[in-house]
Structure formats: C-alpha cells, structure tokens
Amino acid sequence: MEKLILIDGNSIIYRAFFSMPPLTNSSGLHTNAVYGFTNMLLRLIQEERPTHMLVAFDAGKVTFRHEGYQEYKGGRDKTPSELSEQFPLMRELLESFGIAWFELAGYEADDIIGTLTKRAEEAGQEVLVVTGDKDMLQVVSDRVKVALTRKGVSEVEPYDPQQIEEKYGLKPLQIIDLKGLMGDTSDNIPGVPGIGEKTALKLLHQFGSVEEVLAHTDELKGKMKENLVNHADDARMSKQLATIFREVPVERSWEEMKFDGIQEESAVPMLRKLEFKSLLERMSFAGGGNAAGEAAPAEQVEIEVTMVTQDNLSELIADLSNIEGIIVESYGDNPHQATMMGMALSTASRHYYLPFDVLQEEYAAEARAWLADEHVPKRGYDLHRVDLVLFWQGIAFAGAEHDVQLAAYLLDPTESDQTLSGLAAKYHLSPVPGDDEVYGKGAKFKVPEPEELSRHLARKADALLRILPLQRQDLAKYEMERLFYDLEMPLSRILADMEKQGVAVNKEALKELGVEFEAQISKLVTRIYEIAGQEFNINSTKQLGEILFDKLGLPVIKKTKTGYSTDAEVLEKLAPYHEIVQFILEYRQLAKLQSTYVEGLLKEISPKTGKVHTYFRQTIAATGRLSSQYPNLQNIPIRLEEGRKIRKVFVPSEEGWFILAADYSQIELRVLAHISGDPGLQEAFLHDMDIHTKTAMDVFGVGPDQVDANMRRSAKAVNFGIVYGISDYGLSQNLNITRKEAARFIDQYFDAFQGVRRYMDDIVKEAKRDGYVKTLLERRRYLPEINASNFNLRSFAERTAMNTPIQGSAADIIKLAMVRMDEELYKHGLKSRMLLQVHDELVFEVPPEELEIMSKLVPETMGKALELSVPLKAEVSSGLNWYEAK
DNA sequence: GTCACTACA
C-alpha cells in the first residue's frame, strides 16, 4: 500500500519556532524551529511509514491572492530573523533525509498541497496532509486525511470526513464557506462583521453555503441581516480567498516524491552539524531505529536445550570454556531468602539447563569451581542477585564481567522495564515471554515443569547473548565503559560482600526499646481517646480527620484527593488550637518508630546469622544513588533523639570491635562549586568555611558576626533548594514565607553566586538541546519532558536537569570511594569490613587494633576519590554502636 | 493495588 505524506512547511516551521525555546548550536545558528520540525518528521515517519513524501513551502511574498485583494495577509508581523535563517537549513535537512520539497512563485504551500492531493486522489493513492492551518480541512476526502498540529507541533489530530462532520456538522468543502463568513484575522481575511464560528456554523447548517445564506437574507433579521447584506461582497471574496487552488503547475512526479527511508550517509552529518545529539541517538541507525522500512521483530523461534544430568554432565564440563552467558532464576523478592529455580548456561551454539539438584551433587564440583573462579569472566543478568542466591545455597560465584541489567540501567536509568523480555523488545530481537506470563503472578505463581522452565531460561540466555554486543557498542558510543567496567561492575561485587556480611543487631536492646515505646504509646492513646471523647483508630487518616475537623471543628488547612490532610505540616499549624494535636504528633512519631524500626527490624533479623542483611539495589535510582531494602538501612532515624536511639542496636559483629562511620561534608554543594565554577562557592570550600553562614553573608551582604540564627536557617534552606532545582514555591513552603519573599531570596542568592546562576541556566539549555544531562563520570539521565508544553511536566524536568548532575555526581564519588576503600582494605590486609553506604556516609566495623589506621585511611580515601576544584572532606567517628559513631 | 504518611540523604 502506497502512502503519501504532504507537509505544509511554512505552517509547521512557524509553529515549531514559537512553541520551542530558543536553541542555538555552538556556532550560534538558531535551530529551534528545525529541531521541532525534525522531531515531528521522525515521529511521522515512524508512525505512518510513508512511501512518498513532500514538503511544500510558500515562495515569495506576493501570491495570486494579492491580485484580487491587496491586503491579503496584511498586518502580519515581520518574520523574525531567528526564524528566517532557519528556512534554508530546513530545506538542506530535507534533502539530506531524502525527502522531496517544492515551492513555486505566486503560490502558497496550501495550493501546492491541494494540487498534489487532487492528483493523488485521482490516481487512487492514500494521502495524509500535515499542517497547522484549519483551512486545509477542505481537501479531506475518503482518501485524504488532514492532521492538524496541536500543542506546537508535538502532537497531531487527524481528520477524516466523519470527524469533520462530528466536530462542525459540515462537509469538508463547507469549511471554505465557514471561513467566508467568519473570516480569518491571521490572514487578514475580513469575513462578515459580527459573525464568528458559532453564528457561521448555525447559518451553514441552515442554508449550506455562503451563496445560499446571501440568497436568503430576507429570512433573517436584526443586526446580523444588516451585516450580511452590507458585507455580501466581503463574504464572497473571503470565500474565494479561503479556497485552495488545486491546479498549480507542480513539477513533481509521483516517482520524485518517493521516500526510501532516511538516508543515513547524508542525514547523520547534517544532524551533527545542527548538533541534534538526542535525535541522532534516537534514530540509532545501527540498531535499526526508526527509519522507514525497518524489519519487523523476528518471530519467536523454537530453542533446543540440553538437560544436564549426571550422565551427560561431562559434555557441559568440556564446554565450560565456551559459555558466554548465564541465567540463574530464583523467586522471592528478597535475594537473601530467595529460592533458586534453575540455571541456564549458553555457548554461541548450545544451551544447557543445569538443575539445582545436579549442581549440588558431589560429582558437579567442577561446575561449582568454574562458577567460583574469579578469573573466568561471567556475563549474565542481575549477577548481584545471582551471587547472593547462590551464596545462601553454599555456592560461590565470582568473576562477573558484564551484567546486562546493570548495563541497561546505565544506558537508561529511568527505563522501568529492565527485564530481558523488555530488553529483547527494545533491541528488536525475537520476543522473549515475560516472567509473569510463564510463571503466573501473585497467588498464581508456580514453578513450571523442567521442560518449560529450561526452555524459558534458554530463551532468556539466547536474548542475553544477542544483547551483549549491542550494549557494548552503546556503552562505547556514550563513553560509559569506565563507568560500567571500572565502577559499577566492581561495585556490584563489593555490595554483595557487604550484604552477605550483614550488620549485627542487638536483639535484646531492640526489644527493650520496643517495650519503652509501647509504654509511651499506650499512655498517648489513652490520653487521645479521653480528649476526643471516644475511641477511634488514630492510624486511620480518615477517622482522625473526622475527629479533628468534624467533631472538634478545627480549621481545615489542606485537603488531599480523598479527604482532609492530617500530615505533620498541617498538625503543626493546628497545635495552637487544641491540645490533642500535640499528642497525635507524638503518637505518630512513636508509632512509626515502633512499627517500622522496632517490629520491622526484628522481623528482618536473620535466624541464621542474627544480623540484618540489607539488599542494596544498584539499578533503581534515576540519579545513580543506591537504594536499600529488606530492611532499608538508609533511613534509620537520626534527627530526633527518640528515633536516634534505634542506632544503638546496630553493633559490631565481633566482641571488642567498633563501629566506624565517615561522612562527606557538604558533598553536593562541593560538587556544585566544582561544576559551576562559582568563585564565591569555591572560595568557601577552599577555606573550609561554614557554608550556610557564608551563604547568608553573601546573600544578605553582611559580615560573619552579623549572621544570626534565622539568617543562617534561611541560607541553609536556599542551599538545599539550589541543590534540588530551586523554585520560589518550594522555598516558600520550606521557610513558611510568601512566594514573593522566596523569589527575592533566590534572586539575591543568584546575584551573590552568579556562577551558580549561569550553571542552572546552561544545564537547562543543554538538557533542552540534548535531551539528557550527565554526571562527572558520564552517567546520563534522559529528560524527555524537558520541552513539554505542559508547565508542570516541563518544570519538573528542568529541576531534574539541575539536580541530577549534582546528586548523581555525588553518587559517582562515593561509589568510587567504596571501590578504592575495598582495595585499601585488601592491600593493607585489614580485617575491618565495610558494612553500609548511606548516600554520603560509609559505615565499617573495625577491630580495636585497626581503629587508628582506619580513622585515618577512610576519610583520606574518601577525600581523594575524585579530584575536584575544591577539596572533598570526610569526617570520621567511632563508637561501640552506630549511635555512638556520630 | 493505591494512598497518605513518615523516615533518611
């Protein structure tokens, strides 16, 4: 089936220009309109898969329409030079893509398109017209659809005759009559005064056309009749102006409009010249990408698997040196408690399925030795989890070289589907069924029979082998090889070691804390019921809201989607009104400690080791941070004393040892000082000043002695805001001030730290141009919504653009420090163990004789993890438990 | 499963 796409070049380029933020390439050329246009082109090509294309442009200022009406298109503002310089670029780009374009003096793009649709229609071809001009709807027919742009040019709304009927109650040709009556201010077409869209539609529904309306003015009355009679000629002329001329001598044959997919050899240099990096990557010619004519994903093929038994184990053993990929399947969310289902081992030509009960046998020692050999490089999926699952089964795993899940995370940390099934689809490989499909989910989960399980794992292994080279290419292309092979892969082993080690918990002390909390909680509950005059579930926000707002009549400060808000912020404001509020706040605090930190933690203590073994997830946070689960040891209370006590139960696992903790001081602001190059901020850190006091001095223009506690507090909030991608609203909420005051603060901050202002402006521009931002170690995060027309989406992406390089670079640095620290412990033959990472803090357990060296070695290693233009500082302390190591 | 809430950096 042949399909022609015709594009009104002028209409689209104008819309693209006004809907996109200004954008220039490094030589100062304006490119925003071309960018928007190209973006739309790519989408059209991908979604519509046209066989023929042509872009029509207006040529010259004067058209045949001016002959009859001098004022046609009068009153328009002059085209800005930033836009007019983009027309030649756009034509050049079309040529480089292999897309035909056409213009002819005296005619508008509309007329050229009208002519070509007529010809194509007569030849029985299917046509899609893309424009921002509603007039074009007049050419719609069964074969010709018109897509009108919405929201700039990012979305289009296609119309066929039925849709025009539904929306206007008109036939396509009546669109001309509509315009004749209502006119068009943008083209300076007068129409009839006093008649807008509504009236015009009413008249047309009644009479059908301009001529018929004018012939029946006697049936009308009032001002409308008068206007129609007096402006009958205007109406006729307006209709004529709005009529698309469909007999333009267009010298383009059907063959000349043929589109054979984007021509890579010429398109790539053009996109490079324009510096459209994100588009270049999106098209990814090598991987098939979006170019037309792309092959459909291959069909799922049958896969042969060798089931390994005692009898044929020797075949596998002989083939071990050829194994290229490993899939170890297990179920259960917590890898420390997961159950292994089976293992697939694959060479380029053969898949083996090795059941766990075979692997366990005495006679499979060679296979186990192979798994444990760190000199045998292993490629697989989620090897961090594999390591843990095998470990708890008593099987050692080492030598992870390429983890496909981890690589996928680096290539796009926000991709929610990291499964092999999803990756196979992304790389256009033969489809791999999802795990849920094969195993069922929730209550329906079932381990399948060995035949089905082995086939599924082999399919995954097959996809794995095909994905590996593609990921290597991608990692090289994005200069992420060091990040992957020298940082994240080594770190994944270190994390597994930390998790296996676990952290010892003083169970008795924890239970005692629980008893203490329980006593306080029950007192509070009694008191709250007394004051409320009834019993209710304080944990239920619904019931609590009813008591506070309906029964006690307290003022409603804030509402949630589903009812009254009762969060801490609201309760703080309500505290002066009623004594019950304070008790509820205290109850909430203690209930959280009891349920999450006492009861929750007790449940996570391993009966085998008496420790908690958290699971650090390396592929979750979009910024590159780690996350921690089962239990989360990255959110153990510290701010309030009651909660901080929880830290007393985290103790060394050996008699007489110590807990040592070291945390980076202001790592994020130091990173900001480095990447922004702001002299004031750099100076502060070079002299190791109190950064919030220094900020207060510069923002308020006072000396160090004049900074009071309140000024410092404000400065601190501004510093936090800066790191998060500041907004006046966010700061105003934080400091409980008006938005205006907050905006003034921010302005003063940027006046004092102009390098920071420049960084924030530049990084947002960069994100808009490239579609992603990067950290110091080339970690990247895509921000597809950075050019969205929706204010919220766009603002969120802009703040993310500001925050991610900061938070992400800080994550890079502490990860580097962990890898270095692991090396140092090994090099010095130390018995000390790294236990935890809490974003800017590392926690160790240390034997007494190493306390001295570790107190020096840890902050030193952290301090020189990465050299910045300002010093990195880490502070260390130690004690008998985590509470004391503060 | 989603929401509201709260804990951390």
Place this chain on the structure above:
DNA sequence: TACACTGTAGTGACA
C-alpha cells in the same frame, strides 16, 4: 494558564 524543591523504602488503612 496551573500549581508547585531532588532521590528513595516501609507501614497501615482502605478499596
């Protein structure tokens, strides 16, 4: 315009 500062995990209520 609308409506809002980064990144996470866990719990209890309620559908």
